[in-house]
Amino acid sequence: MSRRRAPLAVLTTVVVTAATLTASTVAHAATTTFTPTADTYVDSSSTGTNYGTSGQLGVDNSPIKRMFLKFSVSGLTEAVSSAKLRVHTDDVAGAESPNGGTFRAMTNTSWSETGVTYNAQPAIDGATLGSLGSVARNAWYEIDVTSYVTGNGTFSIGITSSSSDGADYDSRESGATTAPQLVVTTGTTPPPSGDPVFVGAGDIADSGSGDTATAALLDNIQGTVWTTGDNAYPDGTASNFNTYYEPTWGRHKARTRPSPGNHDYHTSGATGYYNYFGAQAGPSGRGYYSFDLGNWHIVSLNSNISMAAGSAQEQWLRQDLAASTKPCTAAYWHHPLFTSGANHAPDTSTKPLFQALYDANADLVLFGHNHQYERFAPQNPNGGLDTARGIRTFVAGMGGAGAYGFGTIKPNSEARNTGTRGVLKLTLHSNSFDWQFVPEAGKTYTDSGTTNCH
Secondary structure: OOOOOOOOOOOOOOOOOOOOOOOOOEOOOEEEEEOOOEEEEEEOOOOOOOOOOOOEEEEEEOOEEEEEEEEEEOOOOOOEEEEEEEEEEOOOOOOOEOOOEEEEEEOOOOOOOOOOOOOOOOOOOOOEEEEEOOEOOOOEEEEEOOOOOOOOEEEEEEEEOOOOOOEEEEOHHHOOOOOOEEEEEEOOOOOOOOOOEEEEEOOOEOOOOHHHHHHHHHOOEOOEEEEOOOOEOOOOOHHHHHHHHOOOHHHHHHHEEOOOOOOHHHOHHHHHHHHHHHHHHOOOOOOOEEEEEOOEEEEEOOOOOOOOOOOHHHHHHHHHHHHOOOOEEEEEOOOOOOOOEOOOOOOHHHHHHHHHHHHOOOOEEEEOOOOOEEEEEEEOOOOOEOOOOOEEEEEEOOOOOOOOOEOOOOOOEEEEEOOOOEEEEEEEOOOEEEEEEEEOOOOOOOEEEEEEOO
16 A cells, blocks of 8 residues: 555645735635545445444445545635535555446435444435546545535535445545545636736655645645646655645646656656646656747756757757747756755756757746755856846745755855745746745745846
8 A cells, every 4th residue: 555644634725814925816716625524434244333433435336335424614704616525545456446436415414423334324315416437546536516515514425336346435534645525615716817827836745744735825826837846756656646746736737737857757757747647748758848828938848858959858949949939938847957955966967958948038947856945046057147148047846845955055046945835926927027935824934026038
């Protein structure tokens, strides 16, 4: 079985105050994640047995197994706009199934987790909320329950299966990382307007809780999400992504444009990374791609493969930049060309990519790898201050993994911090960009400013 995180408290989104963020940062929607107050299952082959303290839940039709979940929703102050039930299949042989079950509302919300048996089970008597088809082991699945969860209150959901090859899920006793989740969004999120927002970080999800804190920041920031690699520790396996990344940053997957890191490549060919992100990671196995946001052309690059002058990636980059008609350009990848970090020195093998960007008058490059935040003045590929054509760079490795220290501070380093996780929010204007370091709840470090495009 995969390693699990130690149990955490209920994952509740942090509401960030206006004193921390600018008004344009905070959306009108808030998301709160609840874990069950009770969950259990019953088994027709053991009609008097209670499974309330089991770490596993099951649905089946031979023998008959039925699951029961109960959530207590409180603290909501606005109307519910979305409610999603998320369940995680167990990481054991046989947990997978061609039929993940049918999910129904229940009128009985007073049943006790330790009192339910097959002979004494509450009725699954409400409306059908949804169903799951084939499910794999050690993976998350989601059901839309907005029609049922309409505000504060207690809600019971029963799950049955018509398949004799049933599915097994993790219960709340398995720990918060894999326990069922009810993700409730309140208020309304206005459609994106004005200049696009580009927000993210690198070095993200491991067995700690740092990525929970930074994912909570993303809950309240609209825009496209980027990553600067090392998305799932320690080895970028499918299990690492499903166990660590998926419950936190994974809820923003649909709007994420990632890049891979060296830990993602601990799995041969980074197959965990490419299978998890699919088409969002660009052409399969290549790891570099580009897209446009407003007046900006943005390039995600792969610092884990050849970057030499004349390499396939470097030649593709030059052609891609030459074809762009956008006035502003940004790029991001994992290994930093410029950094004062003590753990990882500047990686000069990335210089040909930076040179190609500099030759094309690019404006912004983002890195990860060192678990800290650092901002550099605009520089040329040799690290010289260049206020005319230089590219402003950021090391943004504060996405959740343990903090690294600084060594000798490099020339042109203008701001730096370690020990505060957060995200870097970029607002991409028609001929400039604003940056803002948004710290995790309870921390005060921030950094902000504006740079014009060339």
